[in-house]
Amino acid sequence: MGNEARLQDILTQLDGGLDAALDRLCDFLRIPSISTDPAHAGDVRRAAEWLRDELTGLGFDAQVHDTPGHPMVTARSPKGDARPLLFYGHYDVQPVDPLELWDRPPFAPAIEDGPKGRVIRARGASDDKGQLMTFVEAFRAWKAVHGSLPTDLILLFEGEEESGSPSLRPFLRDHAEDLRASLAVICDTGLYADGRPAITTQLRGLVGQEVVIHAADRDLHSGSFGGLAANPIMILAQALAALKDGTGRVTLPGFYDGVADLPEALARDWQALDFDAGGFLSRVGLSQPIGEAGRTPLEMVWNQPTAEINGIAGGYAGDGFKTVLPAMARAKVSFRLTGTQDPQAIRAAFQDHVRRFLPADCRVEFHDHGASPASVMDITDPAFDQARTALSEEWGRDAAFIGAGGSIPIAGDFKQILGMDSLLIGFASDDDRIHSPNEKYDVEAFAKGARSWARILTALRS
Amino acid sequence: MGNEARLQDILTQLDGGLDAALDRLCDFLRIPSISTDPAHAGDVRRAAEWLRDELTGLGFDAQVHDTPGHPMVTARSPKGDARPLLFYGHYDVQPVDPLELWDRPPFAPAIEDGPKGRVIRARGASDDKGQLMTFVEAFRAWKAVHGSLPTDLILLFEGEEESGSPSLRPFLRDHAEDLRASLAVICDTGLYADGRPAITTQLRGLVGQEVVIHAADRDLHSGSFGGLAANPIMILAQALAALKDGTGRVTLPGFYDGVADLPEALARDWQALDFDAGGFLSRVGLSQPIGEAGRTPLEMVWNQPTAEINGIAGGYAGDGFKTVLPAMARAKVSFRLTGTQDPQAIRAAFQDHVRRFLPADCRVEFHDHGASPASVMDITDPAFDQARTALSEEWGRDAAFIGAGGSIPIAGDFKQILGMDSLLIGFASDDDRIHSPNEKYDVEAFAKGARSWARILTALRS
16 A cells, blocks of 8 residues: 555544644643753753653654753664655743743643634744654654654754754764755744745845944044044945945845846745735834845845844944044944855955955954855755645645745755755744743644644655 | 333233242132032032132122022123223033042142143143133233233133033123123133144034934844845945045035135144144054045144044944844934034034935934034134234244134134134143143143233233
């Protein structure tokens, strides 16, 4: 009997086991695995061990690996001749402050009736324990129906995602041989607006750069020196202002090397999303897209690179007025990257740009804050269309290929260290209140999430 | 016997009375008339009364006037048919913190031997009690020789100069009839570099303006919104950068209306000063004049207007990095004015300029911080050349007509409220440590200062 023939049995199995699956999730949610708080280090380890035991019980070869920080959990299903897939999630959670804003204790999960249906209420319900368990429940149901786990699965569950993943890259490098698959599957994203299932196929990269302009060796009186001595705020303002031309394009030489127009198929997909830029902006008090002329708003945030000033400081900006010519001025600048833009080349072009504005008697200091290229998945990999079809069937509406304006560092890490693209699928909703009090996950997202993975696994294993 | 014939007697009188004059100055310096410290309000009044008594003893009609703040001291000499002159100085002093950096108690004055000669060491020795007493000692010696005071003098001594002169303008308005003369004489300036006597004949004005750009109604994530939503720091940077063109000229329409090239005679005078711009800048770690091409460095700071950014703040500028698109950004900008530039017109032109950079969904907020025009004295008034000749004779070297890059508000107030130009002459040195611990005044400056006023009075009364 082929895998597809058994899919219906797996879905039935999942539906019948939903209450038991929710009980297991609640057990998992009771462990306060807050990774940023050293007082909870033991709880983080307990969550890792809970997962290991759960996976071992399903027939995985599961292990807890010590790191300089919190443990990594890995698990492997039996080897076969299928396409190896790496599933990634994280079992640590955000802190719960301010505790008084929670309607119930954050680590005493409960199923509640909400206006849109039942929800699982607890810290980590959505981010990421609930999502992670959609994997596990799909594997469990598969095994119940097939009698064995899908072969050639590698699982990697991290305990430091909410504290910056300091151990992740070294761990990927040290265990590259064991972890390398042909595709990663990441369950840390959400549904698109109004509940449409989505696969994030491209994420912008990021270069962060601090620039400090030094002029005189002390603050000067602007009466005595104004018009004669260099003003570092003016130098900085001129360098930053010249980063963009009148049409919104970034002016750095070579900046657009590697930036590609959106493939026609994706352009059609994005068009079909009917993104309401006006509504999106009006929720934050704005109304006008400011990106490059001729681009759609979704292109501006998902497929176009940009230069942004994230912070600036210099001289006296407090109450009242000081007629000072300051000794220095600083700014934090970031570039969101798309396509194959080279972060290091862009950093260098920015530094050259600033130096062109620098008088000979001033100096500039640069501090680097991260550099990661964009993640653009190869959507000609049939897995993407197979997963899209599976999602569309499960949710009863067309799944979308979408982009993301921010980065999900793990996708870049998998690409750079393990050479894999990522299939980014998740079932979180905008109203899940992740990182906030009263976090929840929709029971429907949990149930249909597990069913979605059963469908996707079946499609990828056909 | 004419006044000029008696000048030598006055100078001899001053030389013979120097020790007694120093004793009187030390009495005055013992009164801790710190105007910013309410605990010293009684001392400030005591200093006012000390002055009144001193002036009454010389035959002036002297009064202490209450104000909402510290008192004003006025005094008048008998009326005659001479040109009325208003002498201005201030009897309050700066605070003394940090006290532990003083080599002796700040209000226990002493005559000390210094590397360049004797000095009077105390708070206020130079700023401005010592300078003020050069007036008084000149009047005293005049009376001793002539038998009566010079006629048609009005004296105005303020007790709030070190705390922003809040009562001064209302006092000038309320007593305009009594205080109006044909020329003010102000003793709160210094010798030019290396001790050359100088008359400050022009001071730049000042317009202070704060600008706040508001974009979204909250800080945004630059991943989700970058390239789509307005960035107030970029708007601000572009507006500020465009204030100057590539040659250093301010671009505001009409900005240079009223700015005049330096009259040829002054240009020659300034040239003769051999201003060492390189040395001036190198003392603060710089080397390159940045003003408008084709201007000398002294023109840049004394005769050219300028636009300066005195402070800027927006977004996150602390340690590390935040990928934030801030809701707002602010800057403090000032314009130094020359000639007859109109402060209000320039404020309006700047606001219009900023608004041109403002997207329709952002808004701007302006806060005004003072507006005063430049003070440019009419040096065809013969008093200026008479005073210059008198100074040159006393100091044995050519006195200079100089400018000042900053403003001395009292000169503007006299012009605007009383319609008088000011003869700004003082004998302070750069190394007097005014406002700092161990303030001093050179005994030579005190002695030659009083002699200078005797010569100037004689010249103006001839």
